[in-house]
Amino acid sequence: MDSAPLLSVLNEDLLIRILSFISHDPDRKAFRLVCKTFLRVDSFHRTHLRILRPEFINTLLSKFPRIYSLDLSACPQIDDGAVAMLVGNGLLPDWCRRLKRLVLSRSTGLKSAGLEMLIRSCPLLEAIDVSYCWSFGDREAAALSFGGSLRDVKMDRCLGLTDVGLAKIAIGCQCLEKLCLKWCIEITDLGIDLLSKKCRELKELDISYLKVTSMSLRSVSSMEKLEHLAMVGCGIVDDEGLHYLGKGCPSLQALDVSRCDRLSSSALAFLINGHPSMLQIYASHCFHEFPTKVVQGLKDLKNLKTLILDGAPVSESLFKIINFNCKYLIEIGLGKCKGVTDKGIFQLVSGGVNLNILNLTCCSELTDDAISAIADSCRSVLCLKLECCNSVTEKSLYLLGLHCSFLEELDLTDCFGVNDKGLYYLSKCTKLVCLKLGLCANITDKGLYYVARNCSEIRELDLYRCKGIGDDGLYAVSSGCKRLQKLNLSYCSEITDRGIECLGHLPELSDLEMRSLLNVTGTGLTALATRCKRLAELDLKDCANIDDSGFMALAYYSRNLQQINLSHCSISDVGLCMVMGNLTRLQDAKLVNLYNVSTNGFEVALRASCVRLKKVKLIASMRLQLTPDIVQTLRARGCRIRWD
Amino acid sequence: MITLQSSDKDVFEIEQSILIQSGTIKNMVEDDFTFIPLPSVDTETLIKIIEYMKKHADKTDSKEKNIKEFDKDFMKKTLNELFALVFAANYLHISSLLELLYPSIADRIKDKITEAIRQIFSIRCDFTPEEERRIIMDNKWAHEGTEIEGTLD
Numbered sequence: 001m002d003s004a005p006l007l008s009v010l011n012e013d014l015l016i017r018i019l020s021f022i023s024h025d026p027d028r029k030a031f032r033l034v035c036k037t038f039l040r041v042d043s044f045h046r047t048h049l050r051i052l053r054p055e056f057i058n059t060l061l062s063k064f065p066r067i068y069s070l071d072l073s074a075c076p077q078i079d080d081g082a083v084a085m086l087v088g089n090g091l092l093p094d095w096c097r098r099l100k101r102l103v104l105s106r107s108t109g110l111k112s113a114g115l116e117m118l119i120r121s122c123p124l125l126e127a128i129d130v131s132y133c134w135s136f137g138d139r140e141a142a143a144l145s146f147g148g149s150l151r152d153v154k155m156d157r158c159l160g161l162t163d164v165g166l167a168k169i170a171i172g173c174q175c176l177e178k179l180c181l182k183w184c185i186e187i188t189d190l191g192i193d194l195l196s197k198k199c200r201e202l203k204e205l206d207i208s209y210l211k212v213t214s215m216s217l218r219s220v221s222s223m224e225k226l227e228h229l230a231m232v233g234c235g236i237v238d239d240e241g242l243h244y245l246g247k248g249c250p251s252l253q254a255l256d257v258s259r260c261d262r263l264s265s266s267a268l269a270f271l272i273n274g275h276p277s278m279l280q281i282y283a284s285h286c287f288h289e290f291p292t293k294v295v296q297g298l299k300d301l302k303n304l305k306t307l308i309l310d311g312a313p314v315s316e317s318l319f320k321i322i323n324f325n326c327k328y329l330i331e332i333g334l335g336k337c338k339g340v341t342d343k344g345i346f347q348l349v350s351g352g353v354n355l356n357i358l359n360l361t362c363c364s365e366l367t368d369d370a371i372s373a374i375a376d377s378c379r380s381v382l383c384l385k386l387e388c389c390n391s392v393t394e395k396s397l398y399l400l401g402l403h404c405s406f407l408e409e410l411d412l413t414d415c416f417g418v419n420d421k422g423l424y425y426l427s428k429c430t431k432l433v434c435l436k437l438g439l440c441a442n443i444t445d446k447g448l449y450y451v452a453r454n455c456s457e458i459r460e461l462d463l464y465r466c467k468g469i470g471d472d473g474l475y476a477v478s479s480g481c482k483r484l485q486k487l488n489l490s491y492c493s494e495i496t497d498r499g500i501e502c503l504g505h506l507p508e509l510s511d512l513e514m515r516s517l518l519n520v521t522g523t524g525l526t527a528l529a530t531r532c533k534r535l536a537e538l539d540l541k542d543c544a545n546i547d548d549s550g551f552m553a554l555a556y557y558s559r560n561l562q563q564i565n566l567s568h569c570s571i572s573d574v575g576l577c578m579v580m581g582n583l584t585r586l587q588d589a590k591l592v593n594l595y596n597v598s599t600n601g602f603e604v605a606l607r608a609s610c611v612r613l614k615k616v617k618l619i620a621s622m623r624l625q626l627t628p629d630i631v632q633t634l635r636a637r638g639c640r641i642r643w644d
Numbered sequence: 645m646i647t648l649q650s651s652d653k654d655v656f657e658i659e660q661s662i663l664i665q666s667g668t669i670k671n672m673v674e675d676d677f678t679f680i681p682l683p684s685v686d687t688e689t690l691i692k693i694i695e696y697m698k699k700h701a702d703k704t705d706s707k708e709k710n711i712k713e714f715d716k717d718f719m720k721k722t723l724n725e726l727f728a729l730v731f732a733a734n735y736l737h738i739s740s741l742l743e744l745l746y747p748s749i750a751d752r753i754k755d756k757i758t759e760a761i762r763q764i765f766s767i768r769c770d771f772t773p774e775e776e777r778r779i780i781m782d783n784k785w786a787h788e789g790t791e792i793e794g795t796l797d
Binding site for chain 2: 013014017018019020021022024026027030031032033034035036038039056060063
């Protein structure tokens with residue numbers, strides 16, 4: 001039948017609207033191949049692209065006239081030379097003029113010259129992510145400061161950044177609205193002070209793990225527009241700092257003071273008092289005693305949405321106060337909190353407090369009664385974390401299956417009471433996306449079968465050390481959970497080649513952890529590699545019975561592999577060389593205790609991959625055995641070597 | 645009362661209060677038209693549109709659950725019927741109906757291979773084998789990520 005009639009009814013405008021509801025990768029790819037009209041619609045609609053090889057960017061981008069966001073973090077080794085080629089050596093390609101957002105996370109090969117070239121070529125650039133470029137320092141910051149339109153800068157773990165670099169950014173990018181300086185440990189109070197004076201538009205600031213003092217908070221308190229402040233692990237800041245914040249930051253809505261050892265409950269209470277419109281408070285692992293003043297201060301926070309108090313001892317007064325005053329609470333974190341009892345949970349959820357996210361990790365006093373109360377009151381609960389809640393049985397799962405049909409994420413790690421019957425009841429929660437059943441010794445293939453049959457949306461499944469799971473369970477999962485992306489089968493020793501072969505039927509599997517599966521041989525790995533084309537992360541530690549035939553198949557077929565753990569495997573010199581040499585997207589390799597690989601074998605393999613490798617883990621004794629030349633080459637290319 | 649005429653020349657008399665959900669009809673009513681010919685909407689589709697508008701005209705709180713159930717059932721039509729509805733709803737500017745139709749049609753073409761989508765839309769492939777190969781190669785060099793929802797404006 002001719003394309004004309006239907007496509008004339010469904011003009012491009014309508015096609016674009018329909019297309020906007022199709023965000024899943026494989027669907028978009030299928031869409032593009034239908035006909036020229038569909039291709040045009042997709043190309044025009046696409047605004048974001050994540051590139052895997054830098055050489056073809058220009059040709060590719062010329063086909064998508066509306067791209068304004070580019071992610072190059074998966075490109076193996078972007079360096080200054082690649083950038084020069086990208087920006088056309090002077091003749092700026094069109095996409096540079098349009099680009100608003102650029103992700104260069106982990107681009108450790110890039111230096112300040114290349115970064116400056118990019119910034120200068122993209123005048124409209126508003127957001128840039130250079131997180132985990134651990135060698136970035138003040139020169140790179142100077143390059144960033146040429147981006148006058150920058151509003152969002154992420155510099156997590158740019159370890160070389162000092163106050164000097166931060167000052168350059170503060171002066172050059174005065175429109176800055178979001179800045180992340182997490183782990184940039186050379187930053188001091190001086191840098192933060194200048195930042196507060198120059199960047200008056202700042203709305204979100206992350207100074208987690210910096211060695212700043214309360215003086216920084218004095219500077220921060222003058223930021224009129226600041227809405228989100230994260231200062232996790234700022235161990236030097238004390239109550240004086242919170243007092244400054246309490247008297248300033250008029251727009252503050254969200255605060256994260258987790259792991260700040262020196263803060264007291266009364267200081268945080270003072271801050272709360274000054275900010276009754278706070279929406280989110282994260283205070284995990286701050287308080288060693290019950291934070292009485294904070295809890296009482298919660299009475300004033302009528303709009304509170306998120307409260308995270310992981311690690312703090314709690315009492316029933318907390319739950320009473322929340323239930324009475326914080327009617328809009330949707331997320332609560334009580335992980336590892338002592339004193340969370342069934343009665344407390346009753347008080348928390350009674351009267352229709354509609355929580356969406358509950359973290360009750362290690363609240364081992366809770367029984368089925370508490371879960372029953374939650375299931376009954378919080379019908380739209382989305383995420384429930386019950387790790388180590390040992391008294392939870394199939395009764396709870398029955399109630400969750402009955403009442404909580406929106407449940408997406410459930411963590412039952414180490415819950416001894418979970419069994420096959422429980423999984424049968426749980427399978428009524430058909431919208432489950434992430435299910436963690438690690439260390440659940442009482443589940444078998446039978447229980448897994450129920451889950452696999454009904455929960456077709458599952459993307460992440462954790463079966464760590466589930467001794468009862470075997471090949472039949474994997475067969476069920478690979479037939480029913482077609483959207484599965486992340487799977488952990490470590491130490492499920494019953495699994496053999498047959499089970500691993502079944503995994504080949506999971507078209508989206510990208511992250512697989514299969515440590516110590518001693519019954520899996522080269523046959524199984526070959527079957528996996530041939531069929532799971534999207535495999536990006538693979539952990540084979542301790543799979544001592546996989547021989548070279550498996551690794552050769554991996555080297556030949558698993559083109560998308562980015563991260564691999566081969567520690568304690570029986571791979572040989574040739575196998576290692578093939579894997580490291582052939583897999584052009586491999587960036588992170590753990591190669592500890594490879595007994596069958598000689599020093600020379602390591603040399604050859606590392607040399608073959610030094611261009612792209614960003615992280616490698618080797619046994620400490622290798623340090624003396626490898627030639628200094630190869631170690632230097634790796635370092636020069638921005639690769640981080642960890643000696644075990 | 646307003647009279648609507650379909651492309652098959654069938655006439656329908658409907659209350660004005662129901663029909664103003666359609667932006668197009670609302671404009672014509674404001675210009676004092678009482679007889680509105682719709683040459684691009686056939687009778688079958690028009691009947692369905694009127695059914696939709698009647699159900700959505702009364703939007704009190706108690707009826708909301710009913711309306712949601714109705715919407716769910718309303719979408720259980722063949723793809724051709726949905727296409728006809730999209731075109732008509734677009735012409736008549738009934739945005740609530742369009743917002744229902746887009747994801748419903750999108751759902752029908754998710755998880756399908758290219759050839760299946762062609763059959764659904766009754767489209768013939770107009771790529772040469774060379775062009776098709778080219779697109780598949782391009783797909784390989786780029787991993788299309790999910791869209792960024794307008795966070796930069």
